[in-house]
Amino acid sequence: MTPAQKAGQLSQYMWADALTAADDEADGGLGDTMTPAQQRAQVEAALARGEVGSLLFVTDPEETNRLQRLALDGNPHGVPLLFGYDVIHGLRTIFPVPIAMAASWDPAIVERAQAVAAREARAVGIHWTFAPMVDIARDPRWGRIVEGAGEDAVLGAAIGAAQVRGFQGERWDDPERVIAGPKHFAGYGAAVGGRDYDEVELSDHRLWNVYLPPFRAAIEAGAGNVMTAYMDLNGIPATGNRWLFTEVLRETFGFDGFVVSDFNAVRNLVTHGFAADLRDAGVRALSAGTDMEMAMADPAFATLPDSLAAGDVDLDVLDRAARRVLLAKARAGLLDDPFVDVERSREVLADPAHREVAREAAERAAVLLRNEGSLLPLDPAALSRVAVLGPLAESRRDLLGPWCFDYDLDETPTLAEGLRARLGNAVVDSAWGVRPVVRPTPSLFDAHGGNKPIVPADFDDDAEFARAIELATAADVAVVVLGEWQNMIGEQASRSSLELPGRQLELLQAVVATGTPVVLCLVNGRPVDLRWAAENVPAIIELWYPGTQGAAAAARLLVGDVSPGGKLPLTWPRSVGQVPIVYSHTISHDPANQAARYWDEPSTPLFPFGHGLSYTRFAYGVVTLDRDSIGPDDTATVSVTVTNTGDHAADEVVQLYVHQRHGAASRPIRELKGFCRVTLEPGAAETVTFPLGRDQLTYWNAATRGWVLDATVVDIAVGGDSTAPFTAAVTVTAERAS
Numbered sequence: 134m135t136p137a138q139k140a141g142q143l144s145q146y147m148w149a150d151a152l153t154a155a156d157d158e159a160d161g162g163l164g165d166t167m168t169p170a171q172q173r174a175q176v177e178a179a180l181a182r183g184e185v186g187s188l189l190f191v192t193d194p195e196e197t198n199r200l201q202r203l204a205l206d207g208n209p210h211g212v213p214l215l216f217g218y219d220v221i222h223g224l225r226t227i228f229p230v231p232i233a234m235a236a237s238w239d240p241a242i243v244e245r246a247q248a249v250a251a252r253e254a255r256a257v258g259i260h261w262t263f264a265p266m267v268d269i270a271r272d273p274r275w276g277r278i279v280e281g282a283g284e285d286a287v288l289g290a291a292i293g294a295a296q297v298r299g300f301q302g303e304r305w306d307d308p309e310r311v312i313a314g315p316k317h318f319a320g321y322g323a324a325v326g327g328r329d330y331d332e333v334e335l336s337d338h339r340l341w342n343v344y345l346p347p348f349r350a351a352i353e354a355g356a357g358n359v360m361t362a363y364m365d366l367n368g369i370p371a372t373g374n375r376w377l378f379t380e381v382l383r384e385t386f387g388f389d390g391f392v393v394s395d396f397n398a399v400r401n402l403v404t405h406g407f408a409a410d411l412r413d414a415g416v417r418a419l420s421a422g423t424d425m426e427m428a429m430a431d432p433a434f435a436t437l438p439d440s441l442a443a444g445d446v447d448l449d450v451l452d453r454a455a456r457r458v459l460l461a462k463a464r465a466g467l468l469d470d471p472f473v474d475v476e477r478s479r480e481v482l483a484d485p486a487h488r489e490v491a492r493e494a495a496e497r498a499a500v501l502l503r504n505e506g507s508l509l510p511l512d513p514a515a516l517s518r519v520a521v522l523g524p525l526a527e528s529r530r531d532l533l534g535p536w537c538f539d540y541d542l543d544e545t546p547t548l549a550e551g552l553r554a555r556l557g558n559a560v561v562d563s564a565w566g567v568r569p570v571v572r573p574t575p576s577l578f579d580a581h582g583g584n585k586p587i588v589p590a591d592f593d594d595d596a597e598f599a600r601a602i603e604l605a606t607a608a609d610v611a612v613v614v615l616g617e618w619q620n621m622i623g624e625q626a627s628r629s630s631l632e633l634p635g636r637q638l639e640l641l642q643a644v645v646a647t648g649t650p651v652v653l654c655l656v657n658g659r660p661v662d663l664r665w666a667a668e669n670v671p672a673i674i675e676l677w678y679p680g681t682q683g684a685a686a687a688a689r690l691l692v693g694d695v696s697p698g699g700k701l702p703l704t705w706p707r708s709v710g711q712v713p714i715v716y717s718h719t720i721s722h723d724p725a726n727q728a729a730r731y732w733d734e735p736s737t738p739l740f741p742f743g744h745g746l747s748y749t750r751f752a753y754g755v756v757t758l759d760r761d762s763i764g765p766d767d768t769a770t771v772s773v774t775v776t777n778t779g780d781h782a783a784d785e786v787v788q789l790y791v792h793q794r795h796g797a798a799s800r801p802i803r804e805l806k807g808f809c810r811v812t813l814e815p816g817a818a819e820t821v822t823f824p825l826g827r828d829q830l831t832y833w834n835a836a837t838r839g840w841v842l843d844a845t846v847v848d849i850a851v852g853g854d855s856t857a858p859f860t861a862a863v864t865v866t867a868e869r870a871s
Contacts, residue, residue: 217263236675261311271323276627504672520561745786
């Protein structure tokens with residue numbers, strides 16, 4: 134290969150057919166110098182020269198085949214294109230958003246869901262997904278919290294690894310799997326103030342103990358790709374950070390796949406004030422360990438042949454990156470069969486079994502936050518009239534959540550329709566109550582058709598509000614559906630407030646004032662301010678953005694066909710003034726007043742990490758260990774028997790927490806170290822066991838600059854959330870440091 138052809142293999146272009154007609158009339162995100170039509174012409178010219186390695190955002194199988202043929206005809210070595218796409222939580226079948234899947238605390242359903250997503254993606258010619266996002270997120274103001282697994286490293290690692298297994302399977306060349314690309318390496322979720330793209334300052338203690346473990350787990354699960362992050366990490370733009378991508382990712386974690394930049398992130402090294410110009414940006418990103426540049430047009434890596442000729446980059450560095458990309462294509466089977474079976478793609482996308490997995494996932498992700506007086510489950514036989522109220526009650530698009538583009542709204546019922554179908558003879562009335570809220574600044578994705586809420590031209594605020602209250606007054610129960618419109622969360626969707634947008638709280642308060650029993654269903658991807666609701670609404674269920682089958686799942690949950698079993702993957706604050714708030718804080722010198730750090734409200738969360746109620750009751754037996762002490766190479770077994778003492782079959786997520794009493798550092802007041810979701814019939818019991826040893830107790834110490842296992846006493850708690858009491862302990866008898 135010539136240097137230009139090698140550099141071409143390191144270049145990934147967005148295919149501008151993904152942009153809408155409206156984008157064509159504007160600039161499609163290309164700036165003032167290029168239209169989408171001109172960008173497409175540039176890419177096709179590069180394809181004809183054999184100087185493109187990958188394209189992204191192509192989902193039409195016939196177009197994929199056409200572009201693949203252009204690439205093969207233009208490349209003298211017959212190297213095919215690698216097609217990538219943001220398959221975040223489904224392609225045609227849309228699953229609950231990732232934060233919701235984490236709320237299932239069920240790696241098995243996460244793996245099954247991403248296997249379906251991979252099957253659909255590969256069927257249309259996508260070989261590689263820019264997922265999972267394994268960034269730990271502890272600030273709900275940050276919009277991309279919806280794409281991750283929440284605040285905890287252990288839960289995040291388990292969910293991230295399950296997604297990798299689901300996407301990739303056992304072999305890259307499996308025709309029903311895709312290459313997984315965990316992102317954004319590293320620390321992206323800790324943006325200051327929760328403001329997307331802003332800088333991140335993380336101590337080594339936080340980085341190694343909290344933010345890096347999910348990446349390590351994803352790599353150990355076999356991830357073939359890793360994506361860089363946009364922002365500065367401790368003053369260095371991540372895409373140009375050699376320490377991150379060479380010393381940590383490859384030398385410490387043993388990653389042997391290829392690294393891709395986030396969109397335009399190599400070019401942005403100039404914007405950051407890090408690189409002098411585009412050519413310098415290309416050299417510095419490549420030298421840091423970025424193997425492929427994702428760009429809209431004019432990639433910085435196109436300048437690498439000139440840099441090579443000038444001696445600014447070594448040939449072996451260019452060859453190494455090209456080899457990694459070519460190896461990925463070979464391992465994915467593209468050298469043998471690069472084209473798409475168009476007819477088969479239609480069959481795969483229409484597979485009804487995929488929708489069944491989506492419904493099950495939505496059911497397992499739901500979290501019952503409150504259920505005073507056992508209002509839920511509803512008894513269909515006792516209901517003659519139900520009011521389904523709120524501006525999200527009749528929305529199809531918002532049930533899907535952000536980061537999905539190839540969906541079919543015709544197969545996505547609204548929540549009102551889902552209840553009508555399940556309740557049968559009962560009359561189900563619906564009303565918006567209040568008008569949808571339109572963002573004052575548009576979403577990054579509003580240019581894609583149907584992405585932003587539509588407000589009818591004849592919407593009468595007073596009449597619609599009055600109609601909702603009239604329906605609530607006449608109903609046996611009011612199901613109020615509130616939350617955030619899906620374009621209010623995701624990339625470029627940070628918030629300064631956690632209040633329900635618009636007049637939604639006013640609507641809820643007016644419905645409660647009617648005296649009709651109220652069930653609040655939340656459609657959202659981050660905590661919202663529920664202080665009033667948590668004191669005045671008897672039943673609150675978190676549905677998240679539940680996906681294609683969300684309405685069917687919600688109806689089954691509300692009437693008790695299935696009991697909610699999900700748990701919160703984050704600490705739910707009372708108000709935005711508390712954030713960031715996490716369960717795994719250190720003790721401090723004044724633990725007795727931990728709940729009184731603020732004078733104007735409790736400094737405790739509204740709902741704790743791991744919280745989630747059920748339609749039944751669970752009793753926990755005595756926590757036991759098979760030994761009283763362990764050495765550095767020993768593992769104790771923690772056991773507890775859990776019994777369903779209620780009348781409903783249901784799931785419980787059994788959670789193991791530990792606290793280290795003393796050692797070479799102040800350790801958190803409690804940390805999750807294991808979990809297991811079990812299904813129990815009424816009266817049934819199951820004994821759950823967890824290992825506890827070096828893997829669970831070693832931590833990175835900022836003083837010793839290494840990994841430490843302290844000689845100490847470790848307290849143990851097992852229960853249904855992060856408030857479980859400590860009832861057992863084990864002594865660690867030796868110290869280990871590295």
